[in-house]
Amino acid sequence: MSALGLVGGLLQAVLVVGGAPLLLGMMRQVRARLEGRAGPGIAQPWRDLRKQLRKETITPRGTSEMFRVAPVLMVAMTLVVAVVVPFVGTASALPAVADLIVVVALLAHGSVAIALAGLDTGTAFGGMGASREVTILALVEPTALVAIFALSVRVGSTSLPEIVGSTLDDPARVVSPASLLAAVALAMVIIAETGRLPVDNPSTHLELTMVHEAMVLEYAGPRLALVELGTAMRLTVYLGLLANLFVPWGVATEPGVPALLVGAVAFAVKVGALGAALACAEVFLAKLRLFRVPELLAGSFLLAVLAVTAAYVLG
Amino acid sequence: MNVTGVALVAALVAGFGGGVAGLVVPRTVRPVVVGACVAAAGALATLAGVAAMAGVAWSAALPWLLPLTGVELAVDPLGGVFLAVTGAVAVAAGVYGIGYARGGLDGRAVQAALPVFVASLLLVPAAGSIGTLLVCWELMALASLLLVLAEHGKRAEVASAGRWYAVMTHLGFVAILVGLLVLAGATGDGSFAAVREQARAPETAGLVFVCCLVGFGSKAGVLPLHAWLPRAHPEAPSHVSALMSAAMVNLGVYGILRVGFDLLGGGAPWWWLAVLVLGAASAVYGILQAAVGSDLKRLLGYSTTENMGLVLVGVGAGGMFAASGDAVLAALALTAALLHVVAHAAFKTLLFLAAGSVLHGTGLRDLDAMGGLRPVMPFTTVAFGLGALTASALPPGAAFVSEWVLLQALVHGAGSGTVVASSIVLPVAVGAVALTAGLAVATFVKAFGVGFLARPRSAAAAEAHESPPTMLAGMALAGLACVGLAVLPTVVLPAVAGVAGGVTGSGPAVTGAVTIQLTGVSGTMSPLLLVAALAVATALVAAVVSRRSARRARLWDCGGGPMSARMEYTATSFAEPLQRVFDNVLAPDQDVDVTHYEESRYLVRAVAYRRTLRDRVEHRLYEPVLAAVRGWGRAGRRLADGSVHRYLTYGFATLCGLLVLMVVTR
Numbered sequence: 001m002s003a004l005g006l007v008g009g010l011l012q013a014v015l016v017v018g019g020a021p022l023l024l025g026m027m028r029q030v031r032a033r034l035e036g037r038a039g040p041g042i043a044q045p046w047r048d049l050r051k052q053l054r055k056e057t058i059t060p061r062g063t064s065e066m067f068r069v070a071p072v073l074m075v076a077m078t079l080v081v082a083v084v085v086p087f088v089g090t091a092s093a094l095p096a097v098a099d100l101i102v103v104v105a106l107l108a109h110g111s112v113a114i115a116l117a118g119l120d121t122g123t124a125f126g127g128m129g130a131s132r133e134v135t136i137l138a139l140v141e142p143t144a145l146v147a148i149f150a151l152s153v154r155v156g157s158t159s160l161p162e163i164v165g166s167t168l169d170d171p172a173r174v175v176s177p178a179s180l181l182a183a184v185a186l187a188m189v190i191i192a193e194t195g196r197l198p199v200d201n202p203s204t205h206l207e208l209t210m211v212h213e214a215m216v217l218e219y220a221g222p223r224l225a226l227v228e229l230g231t232a233m234r235l236t237v238y239l240g241l242l243a244n245l246f247v248p249w250g251v252a253t254e255p256g257v258p259a260l261l262v263g264a265v266a267f268a269v270k271v272g273a274l275g276a277a278l279a280c281a282e283v284f285l286a287k288l289r290l291f292r293v294p295e296l297l298a299g300s301f302l303l304a305v306l307a308v309t310a311a312y313v314l315g
Numbered sequence: 316m317n318v319t320g321v322a323l324v325a326a327l328v329a330g331f332g333g334g335v336a337g338l339v340v341p342r343t344v345r346p347v348v349v350g351a352c353v354a355a356a357g358a359l360a361t362l363a364g365v366a367a368m369a370g371v372a373w374s375a376a377l378p379w380l381l382p383l384t385g386v387e388l389a390v391d392p393l394g395g396v397f398l399a400v401t402g403a404v405a406v407a408a409g410v411y412g413i414g415y416a417r418g419g420l421d422g423r424a425v426q427a428a429l430p431v432f433v434a435s436l437l438l439v440p441a442a443g444s445i446g447t448l449l450v451c452w453e454l455m456a457l458a459s460l461l462l463v464l465a466e467h468g469k470r471a472e473v474a475s476a477g478r479w480y481a482v483m484t485h486l487g488f489v490a491i492l493v494g495l496l497v498l499a500g501a502t503g504d505g506s507f508a509a510v511r512e513q514a515r516a517p518e519t520a521g522l523v524f525v526c527c528l529v530g531f532g533s534k535a536g537v538l539p540l541h542a543w544l545p546r547a548h549p550e551a552p553s554h555v556s557a558l559m560s561a562a563m564v565n566l567g568v569y570g571i572l573r574v575g576f577d578l579l580g581g582g583a584p585w586w587w588l589a590v591l592v593l594g595a596a597s598a599v600y601g602i603l604q605a606a607v608g609s610d611l612k613r614l615l616g617y618s619t620t621e622n623m624g625l626v627l628v629g630v631g632a633g634g635m636f637a638a639s640g641d642a643v644l645a646a647l648a649l650t651a652a653l654l655h656v657v658a659h660a661a662f663k664t665l666l667f668l669a670a671g672s673v674l675h676g677t678g679l680r681d682l683d684a685m686g687g688l689r690p691v692m693p694f695t696t697v698a699f700g701l702g703a704l705t706a707s708a709l710p711p712g713a714a715f716v717s718e719w720v721l722l723q724a725l726v727h728g729a730g731s732g733t734v735v736a737s738s739i740v741l742p743v744a745v746g747a748v749a750l751t752a753g754l755a756v757a758t759f760v761k762a763f764g765v766g767f768l769a770r771p772r773s774a775a776a777a778e779a780h781e782s783p784p785t786m787l788a789g790m791a792l793a794g795l796a797c798v799g800l801a802v803l804p805t806v807v808l809p810a811v812a813g814v815a816g817g818v819t820g821s822g823p824a825v826t827g828a829v830t831i832q833l834t835g836v837s838g839t840m841s842p843l844l845l846v847a848a849l850a851v852a853t854a855l856v857a858a859v860v861s862r863r864s865a866r867r868a869r870l871w872d873c874g875g876g877p878m879s880a881r882m883e884y885t886a887t888s889f890a891e892p893l894q895r896v897f898d899n900v901l902a903p904d905q906d907v908d909v910t911h912y913e914e915s916r917y918l919v920r921a922v923a924y925r926r927t928l929r930d931r932v933e934h935r936l937y938e939p940v941l942a943a944v945r946g947w948g949r950a951g952r953r954l955a956d957g958s959v960h961r962y963l964t965y966g967f968a969t970l971c972g973l974l975v976l977m978v979v980t981r
Contacts, residue, residue, distance in 0.1 A: 057865040062770055064689045072860065076852035084848070094848060096830045096841035101719055102710055109709040112760055119764030119884070122686070123870055127884020130764060134757040135892040138606075141753030142746040145722070149745045153729045157837040158722075218870060222860050294896045301746065308742040312729075 002091045004255040009083040009093025011264055016082035016240075020232035021045035023239075023271060027279040034283045049229060055221035063120050063218070070117035071219065071226035074110040078233040081106050086161050087240045088263035089252035090168065098160045100148045103241070107193065107234060111137055114227070118215030129214025132290060136192050136199065136211070139294055143301045144189045150182040150307035151245060164248045174246055181307035183246045188300035190238040192293070194231075197282040199293055209287055236271060239278075243270035319366040319390050320373035323441060326359035326402070330434025337427030349426045350413035350785070353433050357405025360437045364399025368392050368810045374443055384446025387506050392814040393577065394440035396653055397569045400660045401440070401562040403796065405433045408554040411668050411789025414782060418675060420552050425465045432458035432558065439566050445495045445505035452491065452566075456484045459563060462555040463547045473550045480547040483540065487533035491570070494526025498578065510578050520579050524586050527574040528593075535567025536620040537627065538597040539932045544620055545604070549612035549680070553671020554789070556612060560619045560667055561660040568626050568656060572649075575634060576818050584638040588740065591631025595747035598624030600900075600932065602754040606761070607894045607901060607928060609682045609886040611670050614762060615663065618706060621751055622659040622714075626652045628744055629721050633819065636728055642821035643835035644728050649815035650808070650824050651721035657807060658705070658713035661800055665702035665793035669695050672786055673766070676779040682762065682886035687771035691779045696767045698790040703759035705797045708752045711846045713800035716808075718752060719840055720825065720833075727836040757893060765886045772880050802846050805831060887926065894928075903928045 025042035032039030059068065084098040092098035115133045118126035152158045154173065155166045166173075173179055192199045200211040216227045244251065250266025252259035288296060316324075333352025340348050367373070367390045378385035390398065412429065420426075435455035442448035460481055467473040499505035502513050515523075533540035544564070548556045571590065575582060601620030608614040629652030637645035670680070672695040679685050689696045705712040725745050771777035781787075800807065805828055812823035826832050830841040872878045894901055908923040955962075 058868045059865040060870045061867050062870065064768055066689075066768055072853060072856045075856045076849060079852045079856065080845075080848045083852075094841075094844055096839050097845050097848060099719075099838075099840050101722055102840060102845065105708075105710050105715060108756065112707070112709060112756055115760055116764050116768065119760070119889075120768040121870060122769030122880070122883050123872075123878060124882050124884060127765075127769075127889060130760065131884060131889045131892055134760050135896065138750070138753035138757045138893065139896065141756075142749040145749035145752075146742055146746050149726055149729075149742055152726050156727065158726060159837065159839065162837065226856070226860060290892065291895055305742055305746065308729075309739070 002255075004089045004252060005091035005093045005095070007255060007260060008086070008089035008091060008252065008263070011260060012085070012087045012267075013079060013083050015088070015264060015267065016233055016236050017079070017229070019268060019271070020229065020236040021049060023236050023275050024232045026272060027275045030276050030279040031283055034280065045228070045232065049225045052220075052225035052228070053222050057222055058220045060121060060218050062122055066120040067117045067218070068223070070113040070120075071223050071230060073113040075226050075230040075233065077106045077110040077113075078230055078237055081237050082233065084160075085237065085241060085244070086164050086251060087244060087267045088260060089255075090161055090165050090248075092161050095159065095161060100152065100158045100160055100163065101145070103160065104144050104148065107237070108137060108141070110230065110234065111193070114212075114215055121218045123218065125210070125214045125217045129211055129217070132211045133215060136293060136297075139297045140189050140192045143185050143297060143304050144193075146301065146304035146308060147182045147185040147189065150178055150185075150304060150311050153308065153311045154178070164244055164251065167245070167248050168251070168253070171249075176310070178307045178311035179246065181303050181310060183242070185300045185304035185307060186242055186245070188296065188303075190242060191278075192297060194235045194238055196235075196278060197285045198288045199296070201287045204287075211290075235275075239271045239274045240267060243267070243274055317366075317371050317373055319363045319371045319395075320375065322359045322363035322366065323373065323388075323390060323398070323437070326356045326363060326437055327434050329353075329356035329359060330430045330437065333430025334427045334434070337425075337430060338423055342421055345423075345426050346413050346416035346421050349430055350409045350416070352430050353409030353412065354406045355409075356430065356433050356437070357402040357407075357409055360402030360405065361399050362402075363390065364395040364397070364402055365810075367395025367398060368814055376443075381446070381450060384444065384450070384505065386447050386450075387443035388438075388441045388447065389443025389507060390441050392817055393572060394569070396656070396811060396814050397440035397565055398437060400565060400657055401433075401436045404558060404562040404660050404664050405436070407664050407668065407789045407792040407796075408557050409433075409789075410792060411557075411671070411786050412554040414785035414789075415552065415554055415671060415675065417783070419469075420465055422465075424461060425552075428458050428461040429555070432462055432555075436558070436562050436566070440569055443507055445499040445507075445510065449488075449492060449495060453488060455563065455566070456488060459551075459555070459559060460484070463551045465552050465555070466550070470550070472546075476543075476546040476550040480543045483533060483543040487530040487540065489530075490526050490533070491530030494523045494530060494574070497526070498523045498574070507578060511580070517583065520582060521586070524575060524579060524582060528571060528586075528590065531567040531570030531574070532593065532627075533567070534570070535564050535623040535627070536597070536601070536616075537567070537593050537623060538600050538620070539936050541597065541601065541620045542930065542933045542937055545613050545616040545930070548616035548619065549610060553612070553667050553674060556615075556671070557664045557667035557793075560616065561663040564619055564623055565656050565660065568623065568630065568652070571627070571630060572818065575630075576637075581634070581637050584635055587631045587634025587638060589631070590627050590634060591740065591744060594624045594627025594629075594631055595744050596624070597621070598628065598751040599747050599754075600624075602751050602758060603897055603900065604930060606754045606758045607890045607897075607903075609890070611673065611680050611682055611685070611762060611766060612667070613680075614682075614758065615666050615670060618666075618755070618758065619659075619663060621755065622655065622663070625718070625721065625748065625751060626655050626659070628652075628748060629655060629724065632721075632724055632728060632741075632744070633815075636724075637819050641728075642819045643824055644724060645819040646812070646816040646821045647720065647824035647833060647836070648724035648728070649818055650812045651717055651724050653811045653815055654720060654804070654808060655714065655717035657811065658717045658800055661713055661793060661796040662702045662705035665698055665790060665797055666706060668786070668790045668793055669699035669702060672698070672782040672790065673779075675782050675786065677775045679773070679775050682766050684773035685766040685771075685776050686769045686880070686883065687776055688767045688779055691777075692767075692781050694781060694787050695790070698794050699767060700763055701794050701797055703763040705801065707756045707759040709756065711801050711842055711849065713797055713804065716801070716804045716831070716840075716842055718748065720831070722748065723833060723836070723838045727833075727838070754893070757890075761886055761889045765884065765889055769883055770880045772883060772885065802843055804842055805829065900931065901928060902931055
């Protein structure tokens with residue numbers, strides 16, 4: 001536990017919590033402009049959160065503790081990930097938790113908590129959303145882990161600070177075939193896990209197409225605020241992970257105010273750029289049928305396996 | 316006689332004593348006495364196992380006890396792991412059984428067989444010669460068969476499950492018998508020490524290994540010899556299911572480890588490649604069947620196949636690394652396998668005991684009819700939730716730790732061995748482990764979410780009641796083990812790593828008190844810090860959300876009036892997307908009948924949906940064999956139709972034939 005890790009960890013928590021709704025707002029704004037609308041401005045998600053946090057808490061009849069604690073658990077798990085992953089500096093606040101496998105599994109656990117909450121409501125919507133969510137989750141997992149495998153093989157470790165550090169030391173690795181294939185595979189994983197197009201449409205409320213929104217339909221007030229904040233944080237954390245695994249430049253390597261500031265700005269710029277790119281792509285994509293999603297995920301699994309093979313054959 | 320010996324002998328005395336007590340004490344106190352004996356035997360065996368793992372080996376020879384072979388017992392660290400795991404499962408099952416037996420399971424035969432079964436489970440890893448191992452193995456099979464058949468009066472399926480189990484366990488026994496007799500053939504007495512010294516040709520060793528892999532693999536529920544497992548485990552009483560699923564199947568793994576690593580001293584890479592491939596296939600197939608199943612106990616049985624598959628992936632990877640000369644990595648992979656055995660024992664005991672509690676409280680095993688158990692069975696719900704969390708290998712959980720170690724071994728193993736092994740086999744193995752983990756999440760979200768949360772889907776679930784205190788105590792013990800292994804796996808991990816290091820002939824591959832440190836390769840992880848960080852974060856988030864009193868409101872029903880429980884998602888509907896995705900593998904038989912009103916084709920009167928999901932391996936592999944056997948039986952019946960004249964004709968014809976033969980060959 002180093003000074004850089006601790007300060008960086010706290011800074012990251014603030015950045016992710018404060019910046020996640022802004023990222024979402026920015027993505028919606030980009031989309032709106034590309035579609036020829038004015039858009040509500042990038043601070044709109046924060047205004048929504050403030051409104052929801054002031055509302056009364058509502059508990060639907062027939063739900064158990066699972067429904068009540070799930071949003072808290074999801075946000076807490078994402079928060080832990082936001083603190084431990086080396087986003088701003090190369091050191092981690094808790095190096096013993098900053099393992100790529102642990103981080104991916106923790107994020108998956110957040111989705112599982114919400115899926116259980118969806119089942120707990122006992123409505124058809126909740127069950128449907130939960131069923132679809134865990135189906136996608138189950139199919140994403142192999143791609144995620146094999147892509148992790150491809151990234152860790154060359155470093156000889158699944159520890160995030162070591163992977164980021166080794167990419168910084170040897171920048172040429174980023175353009176190797178293994179690295180590029182793994183990046184594409186991980187990008188697919190992230191699109192599926194964060195419920196973006198073409199896997200899930202984050203702005204739909206049509207029962208045939210909903211995945212994430214169907215699970216959280218019963219939430220209102222402060223709990224809904226937590227769910228929305230958690231979803232935005234997950235997106236930020238995933239995009240940050242993708243950015244720092246493949247384009248780690250800018251992260252602080254030693255403690256010090258200038259280095260940390262540069263690290264924070266670099267993180268914000270990278271995540272913002274990735275988010276804007278995702279939003280631009282979403283304008284041109286339609287949602288896939290649920291039963292076409294496995295084909296997409298099988299394709300990304302193949303890419304991940306190719307990445308591993310490339311890591312050996314091409315070194 | 317050292318502490319290991321004393322504890323083991325005392326455990327065996329308690330076990331066989333319990334068997335006698337089950338026969339002689341009156342029915343009113345029988346479950347209490349037998350349960351106490353089982354728990355005592357388990358506790359003593361755990362002590363013996365822990366002592367053996369710490370290096371206190373013990374051996375004894377009793378040549379007078381059995382004709383021909385005699386009995387030889389030898390407890391070493393490897394046997395100690397399995398002894399300790401079996402003992403710990405027996406403690407929880409014994410305490411639980413006291414309350415569970417009140418429901419018509421307090422008959423003499425069942426109550427006598429249970430402690431004998433536990434004693435035989437303890438004897439197998441303590442056996443020190445081939446003869447002893449075979450005798451104990453058979454004793455274990457017979458005692459468990461009796462227990463599987465315990466409820467044959469209540470359900471018709473029990474008899475069928477018993478037949479499957481009896482036939483398959485004995486075919487497995489034949490395979491082991493052939494393998495071990497070939498192994499022992501050259502040595503005089505068949506003691507493990509003598510077998511180890513013996514040199515043998517690689518072909519002989521390969522034959523022995525394949526025979527033992529088939530026999531022990533069938534006990535571990537490995538594909539395609541798993542068919543008995545999802546039948547027998549659900550039909551047994553739940554505490555027996557726990558013993559079978561959490562302790563008995565482990566002994567299949569023990570057998571493979573004992574024969575492959577210890578008696579044959581490692582071997583060719585293809586042995587271990589076969590183990591790894593079988594393990595990966597079993598893991599994926601088992602969890603896929605569990606993910607689409609809706610019988611709670613059958614689902615747990617398939618999950619056992621999955622977990623034994625994961626253990627065998629670790630064993631196979633360990634053997635491959637050892638064969639390519641990388642002892643440290645081999646020790647790491649074996650550590651992962653043994654740790655998964657321990658974790659699986661903890662959560663599978665808990666899950667089966669909780670499923671038994673549901674069965675006791677509602678009479679239901681069908682998830683489609685369950686639901687809403689949270690208010691009426693709070694303790695069981697927490698227990699099953701904890702077990703489900705552990706089984707789905709999410710952090711923080713015991714199975715997550717073991718799968719993390721397994722993945723580390725596979726990732727670091729990429730550098731060793733041939734290109735094919737490292738660039739194809741290991742990534743695909745990682746993919747299989749990951750798919751297994753993902754499907755396990757789906758399975759246990761379904762089992763817990765549909766079975767326990769939401770609203771009751773049947774009258775039986777609505778009228779459920781919580782189980783008696785002894786059953787809750789049994790679940791609490793297993794639950795404590797799950798929590799302990801999740802938060803502080805470092806308590807058992809160094810000991811397990813020491814055993815694995817001893818098997819492969821290197822030092823322990825894992826050290827650390829708070830943080831798990833891999834030795835030789837880079838990798839650290841701290842379950843304790845992870846739990847602490849999660850607790851702090853959860854407290855922070857919960858504190859931020861204001862604690863204003865919540866208002867109760869009705870669920871959003873689209874304005875369609877109050878929703879009935881029939882509108883809820885069921886286990887079948889929950890698994891439908893997965894079933895569709897894996898349509899080619901599962902090949903379900905589906906039938907949708909839509910009946911219309913006569914007035915218009917557009918008005919639907921009723922929709923009937925039927926789905927039967929057969930185990931495809933079973934369907935393709937076993938049914939042709941069974942059909943052939945049946946055909947043979949029919950042909951035999953035609954020959955023997957009961958007519959005395961015909962039998963006399965057969966005798967006369969045979970006699971004539973023999974005479975002709977003798978004349979010709981003279």
